[in-house]
Amino acid sequence: MITHSLSMLAVAVSVAVSATSVQAAEQAPAAKADKNIEQISVLGSRVANRTATESTSPVDLIDADDLNKGGFTELGQSLQATAPSFNFSRTQVSDGSDLFRPATLRGLQPDQTLVLINGKRRHNQSIFGLNGTVGAGAAGTDMNAIPLTALKGVEVLRDGAAAQYGSDAIAGVINLSLNDSTGVTTGYVQAGSTGEGDGDTISMGLNRGFDLGDEGGFINFSLEYRDADGTNRAQRDTGGSVDVPAGTLSDEVRWGQGNADSEFTSVFYNMALPFGETELYSFGGYSNRTALGNGFYRNFDQAAKNVVQVYGDGFLPRIDNEAEDISFSIGLRGELNPDWSYDVSAVYGENSYDFTSKNTLNASYAAEYVASNPDASDADIAANAGPNGGYSGGFRFDQTTVNADLNGIVDIGRSEPLYVSVGVEYRKENYEIVPGEEASYACGLANSDTSFPAVNDSSVFAECGFQAYNGLRPEASNKESRHSYAFYVNAETLITDAWQVSTALRYEDFSDAGDDIIGKLATRYEITDDFAVRGAISSGFRAPSLQQSAYTAYTTNLGAGGVLLQSFTATAGSDFPSALGVDSLGLESSENLSAGFVYNVTSDLSLTVDFYHVEIKDRITLGSLMSADDVAFSAEAVAALNATGAQQANYFSNSVDSTTKGVDIIASYRTDLYDGNFSATFAGNINETEIDDVNAPEGIPESIALDDLQRSFLTDGQPGERATLTFEYDRGDFNSMLRFNYYGETDVKYFGNDHIGLPDELSPTGEFKDTSTVESAVLVDVNMGYQLTDELMLSAGIDNIFDVTPDELGEDEALDFITNKAFKYPVRALPYGFDGMTYYAKLSFSF
Structure with a gap:
């Protein structure tokens, strides 16, 4: 087993080794004056003076200026445009997706990437994408809860790092460094819209830092506000009404397909206060977001769902989403002696999501009234149809993490010492499902x-x-x-002036899921001053989240034939999954291999290429919804399903062994041009995931453990190829950017006829397409800025200047049929969305 071998090798190379959690690292400030100066990396190494190109693993360094170019006001969108191995897929008409989007690295799940702020573990969100989405069942980190104004930069470690930084770091680590500037007020006001004339957006941000004391202390505050109108790319439909026969185009657009009306408010702070050899530090923030999203339109003649005395033309139910996020960190760090330092910290994070239904009804209220009053008039029925909205429920998650770390050097009788980091971690997590008001479910x-x-x-x-x-x-x-605790050690040294070796070992124990020991061995060798090779071998694991092990809910989902059905997600170990051989959730385990090189071709041109191979065993998935017919082979499962009162049900299980492999390529060129600075950067990712094995319990068909719908999202739901090519030119007061974004094709069965199962004779073409495809595309962004005065800069730009959207749905697509031609585009696995061109103007200030 690679796990055992790594552990033994790690112990042999140094004393130890287990995951140097970024929590223990002392942050060195990035170079600010000249981007050509190599920046210090917090991730990937314990040695304070390591730069990104000296790391044994690939690390992307993205500063705040780069994040703010391109008109994006959300962190997730900015990262997707600058780091091709990062995907931020769009999903429409999926509960909660109007507020959060799955953030992934290297085609893996959102909860397989660890997110840190200032080197400290960030809490996860309380909700996950449900059935039929990229990242279904994975509660990752809500990237859009963090304002861009608060950031100094972002580091992306693209390598398996669970042994270094803890559970969840199978795909890599993203560290968000908060702004620490003082004595200057910066901010912006930005307005934009889409080429279709909708989606008007205004956003504004403000940042100010203040000195504390005479020893370099500071406190920095950030405020940010965004307000965005929704977009709608739906079309007139042919669903009909009580006055218009089905098959006739509606007079107006009644369905909704687009971004929700949304609002975002946040405040963050970052603080450090030295006294003597010790420094007290703290940071945290609060954010609140709302979004008014859409469900599927309920046609007038869907008697089980509609009451025509209330909605004669049918109705579009709305979902008012609200997310609230709170975080707070405090710590103490300092020097024990010239060779050793310590860092003790506590971090608390809390995330809540709430759902309020609007423009809806509970059809059973009027049905009960009519059953008791069969001669009731239409007016009486409408008056006794119950509320048209109310609170539908919510989710809560909070996490407390405590770390104590020591970092120092050990003299081993050589010119280069052994750099060692040791630490312990304790984590407590709480999860809650809050029921809705009675009318929402009764x-x-x-x-x-x-x-x-x-x-x-x-x-x-x-x-x-x-x-x-x-x-x-x-x-x-x-x-x-639940709670968990961990012990970890990291060691790093130079064997020769050209050969660097680092090791890590971590033991972690979860009260509900068990324990494991994992390790990592990484190395870098300089063949010449300009060419170095690097590689790593590591093991890792991820414990099932409380959001997975404790989740249960009733929802409405699309079933066979395009019919909306009441659905139930069963908790792990409850009657329905137990009848199908799944009594609990276990640990995911991983084995990660990476190899690559860094080549400074000239003083102006650099190239990095990194290959990776990630095997994951017992990968946790949220299975597809199954009806009584699907589980008819098990009378016990049928009885358990019937007992829920739902027509279909699903559950989490360790159903899959998979392999993800690919390559990251980054080439950067900088030079002086016509009295200005010119740069060109290419960043590309090729990624492929294969299913190695399906872990079906004995006597249970593989299609129950992992059906084709979920398989397609795992293997084809994210682009297999991503690339950006960015040109920047600055001269005097003028700056400009031209960026090409390439997205490979996605192809999933959800909302294709493999999912819906319509008879082909219903198609005007005689055959429905089996899958839902979003074609590959190149989007082009343009940004220009001019420094009006020392304090003011004006910039403007167009994203997706050629108005690229996915191919429109044809008559041979099931989604076109079941929405009565209302939906114009696919609604799943959309890496670049369907809003088309957007434009914006931005006024930035600094004084």
Whole structure:
């Protein structure tokens, strides 16, 4: 086993070794004056003077100026435009997706990338993408909860780093460094819109730092606000109404396909206060976001879902999403002696998501009323149809992390000492599901065990609960807690002036999922002053999150034939998964190999190439929804499903062994040109994920453990190729940027006919397409800026200047059919969205 071999080798190379958590690293400031000066990297090494190109693993250094070019106001979008191995897929009409998007590295899951702020572990979000999305079932870090104004820079470690930084770092680590400037006020005001004339956005930010004391102390504050109108790329539909026969185009656009109306407010701070040989530091922030999203339109004649006495033309249910995020960190670091330093810290983070349904109804309320009052008038039915909205429930997650670290050098009788870091970590996590108000989930006003015949068609039963976001029931509410502790050691030295070796070893124990020992061995060798090779071999693991092990909810999802069905997600170990051989969730384990080189071709041109190979065993997935027919081979499973009251159900399991392999290529060129500075940067990623094995319990078909829908998201839901080519030119007061963004094709079965299963004779072309495809594309962004005065800069730009969107849906696509031609584009696995061209103007100030 590679895990055992690594552990033994790590112990042999040094005393130790287990994950040097960035938490223990002393941060060295990045070079600010000249981008040509190599920047100090916090990630990947414990040695304070290591630069990114000297690291044994690939590290991207992205400063705040680069993040703010291109008109993007969200951190996730900015990272996607600058780091091609980072994906930030868009998803539409999927609960919660109007506020968060899955952030991934190297095509893996959102919860397989660890995010840090100032080298300290950031908490995860309380909610995850549900069935039919990239990153389904993975509660990663909410990247858009962090304002760009607060950042000094971002480091992206593209290598397996669980042994260095802890569970979740299978794909890599993203470290967000907060602004530490003082004595200057900076900020901006930006306004923009789309080429279609919708999506008007205004955002503004402010940052100011103050000196504290006479020994270099500081406190820095950031404020940011964004307000964005929604976009809609839906079209008129042919669903009909009580006055218009089905098949006739509606007079107006009734469906919604686009970004939600949204608002974002945040405040962050960063502080350090030295006294003597010790420094007290603290940082944290608060953010609040709201977004008013859409569900699927409920046609007037869907009697189980609609009451025509209330909505004669049908209705578009809306979901009001609200996310609140709080974080606070405090620590003490200093020198024990000239060779050793310490860092003791505590970090608290809290994330909540709440859902309020609007423009909706609970069809069972009117159905119960009519069952008791069969001669009721239309006016009476409408008056007794219950509320048209209300609180549908929410999720809470909080995390407390405590670290104590020592960093120092050990004289081993050579010119280069052994750099050692040791530490311990304790983490406590809490998760809660908050039920909605009774009308959001109830079966009739009396909330009985069964529903009633629909008001407008007694041959079907009226559905219980609000449409679009069926409320979280009290029986599905849940509170769970757990804790973990870890011990880790890291050692690094130069064997010769040209050969660097580092090792890491970590032991971590989770109260609910077990323990593991993991290790890493990395090396870098300078063949010449300009050419070096590097590589690493590591093991890792990820414990199932509380969001996975404790989640349960009733939702509404699309079933076979394009019909919306009530669905249930069962907790691990409950009756339904147990009947199918899944009694609990275990650890994911990984083995990571990487190799590459750094080549300074000339003083102006550099090239890095890094290959990677990641094998993950017992990968946790959220299975697809299964009906009683799907599990008919097990009478016990059918009975367990029926007991939930839902028509289909799913659950989490350690269902997959997979291999992800690829290559990252970065080439950078800088030179003087016509009294100005010219640079060109190419960054590309090629990535492929394959399913090695499906871990189906004995007697359970593989298609139950992992069906084709989930398989397609894992292997083809994210672009297999990504690249950016950026040209920048600065001269005097003028600066400009031209960026080409390439996105490879995505192709998933969700919302294709492999998912919907429509008879081909319903297609005007005689056959429906099997899958949902988003074609490869090149998007071009242009930005220009001019320094008006010493204090003011004006910039303007156009993103996606050629208005590139995915190919429009054709008559042979199932999504076109089931939305009555309302949806113009695919709605899943969209790496670049479908809003098309956007433009903006920005006024920045500094004084």
